[in-house]
Amino acid sequence: MESLTPRSTTPTEDPPRAAAPGEPTESSPALDNTKVHVNDGTAIPAEEKKKNKNKKRKPAAKKRGTGFEEYYCDPPMTPAEYMEERQVLYPPHRPFIERIVECIQRFRARRRLDSYRNDLFSKYLMLGGIDATARQFQGTDKITDDVLADADKSAVREMTAEDVIQRGVGGNTNPRFFNPNDAEHWSVDFTGVAAGFLDSSEHIPSLMGRNEADIRKAAEVVSSFLRYVDMHDVCPEYADDIKRARKVCDFAVEETPILNKLSQLxxxxxxxxxxxxxxxxxxxxxxxxxxxxxxxxxxxxxxxxxxxxxxxxxxxxxxxxxxxxxxxxxxxxxxxxxxxxxxxxxxxxxxxxxxxxxxxxxxxxxxxxxxxxxxxxxxxxxxxxxxxxxxxxxxxxxxxxxxxxxxxxxxxxxxxxxxxxxxxxxxxxxxxxxxxxxxxxxxPTFYVFLPQELMLDFKAPVENDRPAKSIHDIGSDGDDECAED
Structure with missing residues (x-):
């Protein structure tokens, strides 16, 4: 009987085996997919190297919508969001001023307004008596970290918002915009503000002329905001007025090319x-x-x-x-x-x-x-x-x-x-x-003139204690101009 001897544990190289017909030889490095030798002498499996390559590739950034696409619609609300809007944000017992300001701020957060649309929306709000002017020192970089840590999204949005209704507290009032303490000269009129903003003679045409594409974009911004107000039931007491205002936006898009043609005929x-x-x-x-x-x-x-x-x-x-x-x-x-x-x-x-x-x-x-x-x-x-x-x-x-x-x-x-x-x-x-x-x-058929149009460039007079110049002041401050009788 033949005796059995243990196999040596020393690694030895197996003798080369003859390749079968059609089988690649082991000496061909291009076809060896088991190991890849790098410069430092270490061997990395090819499959692992392939995985590492895939990890380095970053997925292409998804193109986010602006909210102004033709068939865009807001995502569905959760039950918690629905109850928050009905009981906290827009309940009927909450004053209309607070509801509409909350709605404007949330609309800006939900829509990707580029600089052009943002400027149009701000001018639309200002024509409606809402202060949408840019304010200094009002951004997240001006708020301390401890304040941001304790504040939720709604509080941060309120602290950094540019769209406000002045309350006139402590003399902080501007006659250019609506003041609740002086409300007898103002009325809520969504239709009138939309018509005054879009009609082809006053506000928008004075900025951009009768360009059909620009009028269409302005009407798109206003209509999107009004649709947001209607969908979230911000002010149900003005639901009919909002629907009429949305029709004005449609009329503006329809009548602008007609007015251009009539001006030629x-x-x-x-x-x-x-x-x-x-x-x-x-x-x-x-x-x-x-x-x-x-x-x-x-x-x-x-x-x-x-x-x-x-x-x-x-x-x-x-x-x-x-x-x-x-x-x-x-x-x-x-x-x-x-x-x-x-x-x-x-x-x-x-x-x-x-x-x-x-x-x-x-x-x-x-x-x-x-x-x-x-x-x-x-x-x-x-x-x-x-x-x-x-x-x-x-x-x-x-x-x-x-x-x-x-x-x-x-x-x-x-x-x-x-x-x-x-x-x-x-x-x-x-x-x-x-x-x-x-x-x-x-x-156009929806033409209306709003008195607020006259207040957009108004500047309140400032008291000046400096006396007016007289003939005796010529040359005293380096002015070489001569006075004429």
Whole structure:
């Protein structure tokens, strides 16, 4: 029987084994995935090295939403958050001022407002009487660590907030903004503030003009805030007012391109033709609307006048010729007035057919362009407030408070909306016909002027004990200017 001897424990290198057909040899380092030798002589398993590489890679940063995406909605609230809002933050018994300030601060925390949107939102709040001006020494870096350690998120947000309603305590009051101790001159009006901020004549257009993208972004900021107020039930007593304010935001986006187009088309070819025929001195440097079309010559103006008058208002030219009307008519009055659109009447199918027949006849002549079908609008004189002293006391005489009709082309009538305001220079002919000489301004349906607009740049006077300079002070402080009597 063969004796058994113990195997030596000394590590020895196994003899090389012949590789099977198609099997890589052990001497090939590129195919050896069991060990990898580094410069220091240590061996690191390849699998472990692969894991270390994966650990070093940092995941790509997730792109956070701003809260203003088209289909963005707030995440659902937990039961605890819901009860906190109903019982602590926005209960009905809590004063409205405290609720709305809490809501504004939380809205800013929930939305990623870039510098542009942040500036728009601050101006919107300031127009509503809320102090949103930047304050010095009010940031987390100015608060000590022990205070931050004992304060929760709500307390820190309140300490660093820039949106406040002044209480007027200790003389800390600013006449530019709302003061609860002087509330008889203020009222809660979400619709009015949204309209005053977004209308295409006062606040936003004075900052950025009638740029449709900018108006859309401003309306987006206001609408998002109003939706937040409505969703969290901050002030249910003003729920209907908030819904109307959100509609104003929609109107602003819808009407801005319409106003831009109307400013190019008004007063239309027919009214321009009457201006050519009846207004001799037409020097005016304050025209707001500039037409795309060229001013017609006298021949074109006569054809446009005769065609439209005989089709739209035939009662004014019956039993007489168009040339006789032109020769006998004169301008008997000119007036600057603002009108509100009350009714719009498009041309009928019969009238369109008559215009088509006239254009077919004129097409043979070649020199006269095609005449567009015309309809009418009924307007009413109104007074709009604009901050000037004369608008505060202006009234409309009783004899002038009647409907006024104007003739306009169909493409203009399709753009106009009932409720739009038109600041016009109107001429009255001896026949009683009124036509538009110039258009000063086109205002949206939701136009409103807020007195707070006048206070945004107000600076309270400061007492100065220094006496005024006199003729004897010349040269005493290095001033070489000479006084003139």
């Amino acid at each position: 008004l007063p239309g070819h027919f009214n321009t033709s009457l201006r050519v025929l009846f207004v001799k001195d037409d020097a005016d440097n304050e025209v707001f609307c500039v037409q795309d079309d060229q001013v017609p010559d006298v021949k074109q103006a006569k054809v446009s006048h005769a065609t439209t008058m005989s089709i739209v208002v035939p009662e004014q030219v019956q039993n007489t010729s168009a040339s006789a009307v032109i020769s006998t008519s004169t301008v008997i009055g000119t007036k600057e007035q603002t009108y509100e659109v009350r009714a719009i009447t498009l041309p009928t199918e019969t009238q369109r057919a008559m215009y088509k027949a006239v254009n077919r006849h004129l097409s043979g002549q070649g020199s006269i362009p095609e005449i567009q079908p015309c309809g009418t609008i009924n307007t009413r004189p109104i007074i709009i407030r604009d901050g000037w002293d004369n608008s505060a006391t202006a009234t409309i005489p009783l004899e002038e408070d009647v409907d006024t009709q104007f003739i306009l082309e169909e493409d203009i009538l399709k753009l106009l909306r009932i409720g739009m305001k038109l600041r016009l220079r109107v001429c009255t002919l001896s026949t009683g016909l009124k036509f538009i000489q110039h258009v000063r301004q086109v205002l």
